[in-house]
Amino acid sequence: MRLILLGLPGAGKGTxxxxxxxxxxxxxxxxxxxxxxxxxxxxxxGKKAQEFMSAGALVPDEVTxxxxxxxxxxxxxxxxxxxxxxxxTIPQAEALDQALAGQGSQIDAVLYxxxxxxxxxxxxxxxxxxxxCGAIYHTQTKPPKTSGVCDECGxxxxxxxxxxxxxxxxxxxxxRAWTEQLADFYGKQGKLHEIDxxxxxxxxxxxxxSALQGVSxxxxxx
Numbered sequence: 409m410r411l412i413l414l415g416l417p418g419a420g421k422g423t424x425x426x427x428x429x430x431x432x433x434x435x436x437x438x439x440x441x442x443x444x445x446x447x448x449x450x451x452x453x454g455k456k457a458q459e460f461m462s463a464g465a466l467v468p469d470e471v472t473x474x475x476x477x478x479x480x481x482x483x484x485x486x487x488x489x490x491x492x493x494x495x496x497t498i499p500q501a502e503a504l505d506q507a508l509a510g511q512g513s514q515i516d517a518v519l520y521x522x523x524x525x526x527x528x529x530x531x532x533x534x535x536x537x538x539x540x541c542g543a544i545y546h547t548q549t550k551p552p553k554t555s556g557v558c559d560e561c562g563x564x565x566x567x568x569x570x571x572x573x574x575x576x577x578x579x580x581x582x583x584r585a586w587t588e589q590l591a592d593f594y595g596k597q598g599k600l601h602e603i604d605x606x607x608x609x610x611x612x613x614x615x616x617x618s619a620l621q622g623v624s625x626x627x628x629x630x
Contacts, residue, residue: 409434409623410513411477411492414590415521416583417576418528419605419607420612424521425492427613432620435485437476439493443467446475453478472496473503480507501593517623518594519616520587523607525580535566 409432415421422438429436443461446454453475461465476494479485495501506515523531534547540563547553552558556565570573594600601619605612 409516409620410489410491410508411620412495412515412518412594414518414587415522415605416523416525416528417579418531419521419523420609421521422492423609424612424616425490428519428616428620431613431617432488432490433465433492434488436490436492437479437485437494439472439496441477442475442494446478451475462498469497469499469503473500473507476504477507483533495590498589498593501590509630512630513583514561515594515599517597517601517620518590519619520591520600520602521612521616522602523605527606528580530575532580533573535571536567538563539566 411428411432411434413421413425413428415424425436425438428434437587443454443457447458448454448459453471455466456471457475460471461495472494478491495504505514530548534549536552537543538545538549538558538561541558541561543558543560544550545558552565557563558565565599591600591602603612603619605617
C-alpha cells in the first residue's frame with residue numbers, strides 16, 4: 409500500500425506513522441528525514457534543499473517534489489510507502505499523483521488523525537524544561553512534583569518560545585489551512601479516512617489499523 413498520514417501538530421502523526429509502517433511493512437518517509445538523507449548523500453537536490461534550510465527558508469515545491477520522486481524510485485520503496493509530512497500543498501499532491509500514475513500505481517488511502525484544537529493546545533503548550541539540567545516535563549503526561557520546580561535538581565522550569573500559546577496557535581492556524589485543503593483534495597478522490605485522534609496512543613493505532621483493513625478489503629474486492 410501507498411499511504412499518506414495527515415494531522416495537525418500535536419496529533420501524534422509522527423509516532424503513529426512509525427508504528428503503522430512497521431506493522432504494515434511499509435517504508436516510512438518523513439520530509440525532514442528525506443531532506444537530511446539527501447543532504448548527507450550530497451545529491452544535487454539535497455544540496456539545493458540544504459541551501460534553503462540553512463538560510464531558514466522553506467524548500468520550494470519543485471525541489472521537495474524532485475527529492476521525493478528520487479526517494480520513492482529506490483528499491484526499498486517498492487513494497488509500499490507511508491508518507492509523513494508530504495504532500496503539504498495541492499501542487500505537491502498533484503505532482504505525486506502524476507508520478508505514481510507513471511509507475512502504474514497510486515495513493516491507496518489518506519489517514520487524517522483528527523484532534524480537537526483545545527486538546528492540541530494542551531498537548532503543545534504543556535512542555536517545560538529545567539533551565540539548569542535540561543530535564544523535560546509536561547503538564548499532562550509528566551508533571552513535576554512541585555509546579556515550576558525540577559524534580560532532579562531543583563532548578564526553575566521554563567518554556568521555550570515555540571511552546572508558548574500564541575506561537576502554538578499561529579502554528580496550528582498555518583498548518584490547518586494546508587491540511588484542510590489536502591483533506592478536501594483526497595476526499596474528492598474517495599481516499600480520505602478521518603480517524604479519531606483522542607485517547608490512548610494504542611487505541612488510535614487500532615483505529616488506524618482498522619481503517620487500513622477496510623482499504624485492503626476494498627482493494628481485494630476491486
